[in-house]
Amino acid sequence: MERRVLGTEHLSRVAAAGVRLIDDVTVQVRRGEVLAVVGPSGSGKSSFLRLLNRLNEPTSGTVHLEGQDYRTIPPRELRRRVGMVTQTAFLFPGTIADDLRFGPHQRRRELGEAAIAALLERVGLAGRAAHDVRHLSGGESQRVSIQLTLRPGPSSDG
Secondary structure, rough: OOOOOEEEEEEHHHHOHOOOOEEEEEEEEEEOOOOOOOOOOOOOOHHHHHOOHHHHHHHOEEEEOOEEEEHHOOHHEEEEEEEOOOOOOOOOOHHHHHHHHHHHHHHOOOOHHHHHHHHHOOOOOOOOOOEEEOOHHHHHHHHHHHHHHOOOOOHHHH
16 A cells, blocks of 8 residues: 555644634655645635644644654744645745745755756746746736745755
């Protein structure tokens, strides 16, 4: 049986005044699977995603990443391993290439022009590396944000 990559067990979060944001959620995601979180406004989708990345802590239950309780993983490392794309794209001022280079630069790595071109090709923004992010449409900004999340890790930054 293939081991799960990401899973939750009885995950719950109760906020101030006893408001239950997440109630006993158990899911398993295996390698290659895609999990879609859908529901009406206010149903807890964002709260659930914030728990997966430890932007908030659960009141009960836990999350496992590749079989490891995520509370044993330093938050910074966890967030490098579990990407999250928010509803609003948050991009740094400058060009699309500047944004794509930011993460690798923080790890003292460089992202070359060919790598940037390949990443932008994957999200339908080929040839747009030098475009200022202020002039992107909402959908284009979201695609850059998605690529920032999906971009290969430090060993593939070349």
